[in-house]
Amino acid sequence: MATRIRPSSKRCTVIGGSGFLGRHLVEQLLVRGYLVSVFDIQQSYELPGVTFHLGDLCNKQALLPALQGVSLVFHCASPFPGSDDRSLFQRVNVDGTGAVLEACQEAGVQKLVLTSSASVVFEGTDIKDGKEELPYAKKPIDYYTETKIQQEKLVLQACNEENGFLTVAIRPHGIFGPRDPQLVPILVDTARRGKMKFIIGDGSNLVDFTFVENVVHGLILAAEHLRPKSPLCGRAYHITNDEPVQFWDFMSQVLMGLGYDAPRYHLPYWLVYGLALLLWLLALLLRPVVRLRPTFTPMRVALAGTHHYYSCTRAKQDMGYRPLVGLQEAIVRTVESYPHLRRGA
Numbered sequence: 288m289a290t291r292i293r294p295s296s297k298r299c300t301v302i303g304g305s306g307f308l309g310r311h312l313v314e315q316l317l318v319r320g321y322l323v324s325v326f327d328i329q330q331s332y333e334l335p336g337v338t339f340h341l342g343d344l345c346n347k348q349a350l351l352p353a354l355q356g357v358s359l360v361f362h363c364a365s366p367f368p369g370s371d372d373r374s375l376f377q378r379v380n381v382d383g384t385g386a387v388l389e390a391c392q393e394a395g396v397q398k399l400v401l402t403s404s405a406s407v408v409f410e411g412t413d414i415k416d417g418k419e420e421l422p423y424a425k426k427p428i429d430y431y432t433e434t435k436i437q438q439e440k441l442v443l444q445a446c447n448e449e450n451g452f453l454t455v456a457i458r459p460h461g462i463f464g465p466r467d468p469q470l471v472p473i474l475v476d477t478a479r480r481g482k483m484k485f486i487i488g489d490g491s492n493l494v495d496f497t498f499v500e501n502v503v504h505g506l507i508l509a510a511e512h513l514r515p516k517s518p519l520c521g522r523a524y525h526i527t528n529d530e531p532v533q534f535w536d537f538m539s540q541v542l543m544g545l546g547y548d549a550p551r552y553h554l555p556y557w558l559v560y561g562l563a564l565l566l567w568l569l570a571l572l573l574r575p576v577v578r579l580r581p582t583f584t585p586m587r588v589a590l591a592g593t594h595h596y597y598s599c600t601r602a603k604q605d606m607g608y609r610p611l612v613g614l615q616e617a618i619v620r621t622v623e624s625y626p627h628l629r630r631g632a
């Protein structure tokens with residue numbers, strides 16, 4: 288029988304630690320004195336003191352060596368949300384999370400902090416100051432959301448104080464910041480192709496965009512407040528910048544900060560949503576012949592044209608969460624971090 292290394296409370300593993308959020312988390316954990324290992328399907332950087340374990344999280348045997356002697360695990364891995372590959376989402380977010388749970392328990396891990404998403408309650412219609420009590424989306428808007436719901440349920444149900452295995456889910460919304468491969472790059476690419484001229488709807492819809500360092504702070508607070516009998520056990524927490532902003536104002540600030548024109552002309556929401564739906568169906572039908580990747584997916588149009596902002600009161604009460612970086616400073620720091628995406632660069 289393999290000998291189990293005694294877990295140290297400052298030793299942790301970040302699954303998905305090569306990704307955007309995961310790498311910011313790793314960097315902050317090091318600053319706060321943690322010993323960090325990364326488990327990921329790829330290695331995107333090197334940092335002194337960080338051990339990388341490469342493998343697929345769906346493979347429990349591959350995970351086990353990365354969890355030896357570790358008391359705390361952060362799970363931040365997921366396929367790209369814009370993908371249309373249903374079986375990949377099912378395999379990684381659902382079956383893979385099952386493997387993570389089994390491996391954690393087998394290795395004697397005491398705490399698992401999942402990065403879920405506030406989108407688990409989003410059905411494409413307005414959410415204003417949404418609390419964690421909102422029911423999961425009955426008709427999830429895409430495969431990403433569908434499998435993030437199942438993933439969160441699996442993780443929260445696995446919380447078992449008697450067995451000494453505690454779990455909590457953090458639900459960020461619209462993460463942005465330096466090195467984000469999604470929000471700013473997609474926005475700039477759309478602008479460079481001349482498709483960022485239109486505002487979907489009347490432009491007054493409020494949303495949450497959350498600076499990556501605030502999400503990291505929420506994840507670490509969650510880990511540190513997750514103890515036997517604490518209110519965090521088996522619960523979900525919204526983490527936002529606590530400063531809802533008009534979607535199109537935010538987009539315009541980022542675009543103008545990088546030297547692009549802000550969108551000006553309005554298009555009716557339902558028209559654009561209907562077109563996005565048609566395009567999505569067409570892409571599905573043509574998939575055996577050609578792989579179309581529409582920029583304006585139904586999910587993105589819904590996110591661009593509705594209110595979706597969430598209350599983080601529960602996180603404030605139970606773990607003393609406050610955003611560390613305000614929205615304006617976060618936008619400036621983000622824009623400055625993308626010199627290569629500036630107009631004309």
Ligand SMILES: NC(=O)C1=CN([C@@H]2O[C@H](COP(=O)(O)OP(=O)(O)OC[C@H]3O[C@@H](n4cnc5c(N)ncnc54)[C@H](OP(=O)(O)O)[C@@H]3O)[C@@H](O)[C@H]2O)C=CC1
Pocket residue numbers: 302303304305306307308309326327328329342343344345362363364365366367379383402403404405435458459460461462463468469
């Ligand atoms: N970005 C956002 O706005 C939001 C993100 N989230 C959640 O935050 C988490 C982190 O997201 P983010 O940092 O943006 O995503 P990234 O894609 O940047 O990071 C995810 C990492 O996980 C890796 N990965 C994917 N599949 C596997 C696998 N089977 N085994 C091991 N590693 C794997 C990825 O590798 P590769 O790149 O090669 O696939 C990547 O390195 C996710 O759980 C996401 O659902 C929640 C709310 C908002």
Ligand SMILES: CC(C)CCC[C@@H](C)[C@H]1CC[C@H]2C3=C(CC[C@]12C)[C@@]1(C)CCC(=O)C[C@@H]1CC3
Pocket residue numbers: 368403404405406460461462469470473474477582583587588590591
């Ligand atoms: C083309 C434009 C209409 C929109 C360009 C920006 C979008 C790429 C982003 C705006 C809101 C973002 C967002 C996510 C991904 C990137 C955006 C669609 C998520 C879907 C990422 C994963 C989540 O868990 C929820 C996020 C909500 C906001």
